[in-house]
Amino acid sequence: MTEILVDVQHVVKRYRRGTHVISVLNELNVQIPRKEFVAFMGPSGSGKSTLLNLIGGLDRPDQGHVIVDGADIAVLADRQLTAWRAAFVGFVFQAYNLMPSLSAEQNVALPLLLTRLGSAEIRRRALTALDIVGLFDRAKHRPTELSGGQEQRVAIARAIVSDPQLLICDEPTGGLDRKTADEILSLLELLNRDLAKTIVMVTHDPKAASHAGRVLHMDKGLMIEQGQTGEGVSQ
Amino acid sequence: MSWFGLVRSGLWRRPGRTLLTTFSVASAFLLIGLFGPVLMVFEGRGETSEGNRLIVQPRHSTTDFLPVNHAMVISKLPGVRDVSYQTWFGGTFRDGENSFARWAVPDSFFPLHPEIIVSPDTLELMATTRTGAIVGRRTAELFGLKVGDRVALVPDIWSNKDMNAWEFDVVGIFDGGNSSVDLTAMYINYAFFDEYRAWGTGLVSYINADVDVGHSAGEIVDRIDSSFANSSDETNTSTERDFALGFAQQLGDIGLMISVILGSVLFTMALVTANTIAHGMHERMAEFAVLRAMGFQRLATQALVAGESLALVLLGAVPGLIGSALLLGLGRDFVPQLAGITIGFPTLAAAAGIVLCIGLLAACHPVLRLKRLKLVDELRKL
Numbered sequence: 001m002t003e004i005l006v007d008v009q010h011v012v013k014r015y016r017r018g019t020h021v022i023s024v025l026n027e028l029n030v031q032i033p034r035k036e037f038v039a040f041m042g043p044s045g046s047g048k049s050t051l052l053n054l055i056g057g058l059d060r061p062d063q064g065h066v067i068v069d070g071a072d073i074a075v076l077a078d079r080q081l082t083a084w085r086a087a088f089v090g091f092v093f094q095a096y097n098l099m100p101s102l103s104a105e106q107n108v109a110l111p112l113l114l115t116r117l118g119s120a121e122i123r124r125r126a127l128t129a130l131d132i133v134g135l136f137d138r139a140k141h142r143p144t145e146l147s148g149g150q151e152q153r154v155a156i157a158r159a160i161v162s163d164p165q166l167l168i169c170d171e172p173t174g175g176l177d178r179k180t181a182d183e184i185l186s187l188l189e190l191l192n193r194d195l196a197k198t199i200v201m202v203t204h205d206p207k208a209a210s211h212a213g214r215v216l217h218m219d220k221g222l223m224i225e226q227g228q229t230g231e232g233v234s235q
Numbered sequence: 236m237s238w239f240g241l242v243r244s245g246l247w248r249r250p251g252r253t254l255l256t257t258f259s260v261a262s263a264f265l266l267i268g269l270f271g272p273v274l275m276v277f278e279g280r281g282e283t284s285e286g287n288r289l290i291v292q293p294r295h296s297t298t299d300f301l302p303v304n305h306a307m308v309i310s311k312l313p314g315v316r317d318v319s320y321q322t323w324f325g326g327t328f329r330d331g332e333n334s335f336a337r338w339a340v341p342d343s344f345f346p347l348h349p350e351i352i353v354s355p356d357t358l359e360l361m362a363t364t365r366t367g368a369i370v371g372r373r374t375a376e377l378f379g380l381k382v383g384d385r386v387a388l389v390p391d392i393w394s395n396k397d398m399n400a401w402e403f404d405v406v407g408i409f410d411g412g413n414s415s416v417d418l419t420a421m422y423i424n425y426a427f428f429d430e431y432r433a434w435g436t437g438l439v440s441y442i443n444a445d446v447d448v449g450h451s452a453g454e455i456v457d458r459i460d461s462s463f464a465n466s467s468d469e470t471n472t473s474t475e476r477d478f479a480l481g482f483a484q485q486l487g488d489i490g491l492m493i494s495v496i497l498g499s500v501l502f503t504m505a506l507v508t509a510n511t512i513a514h515g516m517h518e519r520m521a522e523f524a525v526l527r528a529m530g531f532q533r534l535a536t537q538a539l540v541a542g543e544s545l546a547l548v549l550l551g552a553v554p555g556l557i558g559s560a561l562l563l564g565l566g567r568d569f570v571p572q573l574a575g576i577t578i579g580f581p582t583l584a585a586a587a588g589i590v591l592c593i594g595l596l597a598a599c600h601p602v603l604r605l606k607r608l609k610l611v612d613e614l615r616k617l
Binding site: 119 | 240248
């Protein structure tokens with residue numbers, strides 16, 4: 001039987017814009033098994049990024065439950081939710097968001113500052129993560145000395161360095177050319193297949209989505225269609 | 236990678252801006268280091284003596300003199316423990332460019348001023364050598380004076396009976412027990428001075444009186460001044476602290492001027508630092524949102540901002556204070572009046588307090604912004 005890692009139950013999320021209340025997610029239910037690579041697609045405003053934020057513990061639903069690994073993260077206090085993110089989730093953003101004044105190695109090591117590891121061990125793990133994404137030899141380079149694809153690889157290394165179970169990827173290939181995007185997506189597939197990371201990705205790009213094991217289509221806050229791509233599932 | 240490294244990287248994200256801010260903070264602390272000790276001297280001189288020491292001066296003008304007999308009268312007043320006196324000698328030493336205080340004092344002057352450190356042997360020599368003089372360590376070092384040297388002073392107030400230059404023999408060098416002691420001063424033997432001066436025998440500039448235990452300074456001040464009321468030589472008595480303050484106020488309330496200058500400097504520095512920190516944080520709000528997404532607690536990001544702010548101020552404060560210490564050191568070689576003005580613990584403690592206050596004040600706005608940071612909204616801007 002497939003073990004469910006993320007269970008989104010009857011989630012409602014609304015935003016207030018002036019006097020208007022916009023309903024973004026309407027009684028949404030999604031289940032994501034452990035070790036799955038799932039992609040959410042849909043038009044702008046469909047609620048996919050909002051769902052990603054809820055699963056990643058960056059936001060809370062107005063109603064419903066977001067149960068990750070058996071714990072309802074929607075009821076956690078801010079401090080607990082922050083600590084949960086540190087231990088459980090790695091984020092990959094479209095804009096990479098690396099610290100420009102830090103080297104690749106230092107950027108990757110950032111999440112490990114929240115652990116009790118010594119500096120030697122922090123360095124070892126950061127270099128291992130860089131090795132996984134193929135940038136061991138760029139450890140001392142600053143973001144400005146790296147290409148867009150390399151920057152995103154560093155961001156991925158930063159996301160996996162604390163060995164989280166869940167990777168949240170928000171348009172990870174949005175700013176990259178096709179070839180580089182394919183390389184990044186292949187890397188994500190590798191992390192899913194070889195390191196058993198559960199990956200939740202939001203994308204507008206059908207070719208990017210095709211790398212996922214399952215693609216879920218959203219519109220107006222509801223799940224409208226889902227299908228297996230046949231690729232990227234490590235089960 | 237460490238928390239310290241993270242603070243450092245934030246500081247050097249825009250090196251040009253950090254360097255310029257550091258330079259302006261360093262300039263401010265240079266002024267604090269230069270003027271702070273001067274302000275403390277103005278406010279603190281006279282507080283350093285043991286007990287309450289009084290200075291009696293002519294009532295109507297500080298350039299007048301008092302008859303030395305007043306000292307005898309004062310010494311007999313109830314509540315007065317010890318009495319001494321001093322007369323401003325003035326004179327010109329060598330080329331006339333060398334200005335330092337010269338006082339004619341009797342033996343009783345030194346026991347009344349224990350902060351002037353001078354050996355019993357030297358005091359004995361001073362008492363037995365009519366032309367004896369004791370020179371402050373700073374002046375001795377500046378002019379290479381040593382015991383046995385003869386010092387010639389051309390008179391400008393006090394001509395002697397031979398209408399020649401005065402000559403004194405250095406019998407000792409004195410040190411200071413605290414920073415209030417003027418190590419540029421020179422004390423000459425009052426008995427010799429009084430006998431040999433061409434005019435004004437028995438006239439003194441000030442009378443010093445020590446208040447006995449169990450009596451208040453105010454009570455004795457009134458008692459002394461009322462003793463000479465309606466005489467031809469009325470007195471104006473004050474504590475040494477009030478005397479020093481009054482002297483400073485005659486020069487245009489220097490203390491207030493220095494306070495205003497330092498206040499303006501601090502205010503400007505606070506604005507500059509706060510502006511730099513606020514700009515830097517505004518640009519990096521998204522970075523802080525990413526850190527929060529990674530699992531950095533809100534308090535940790537706020538501590539990072541406060542740490543950067545404090546480090547920025549400290550980065551300017553240290554070279555500024557070192558610069559002022561060097562300038563004061565250099566200045567002492569050319570301006571003997573700067574002797575005793577040093578960057579001591581009170582100035583350093585005040586500087587540390589200023590670093591803390593300015594650093595935390597500058598961090599206030601970005602820290603509050605981080606408190607209100609909406610993670611999802613900030614990440615959406617990326």
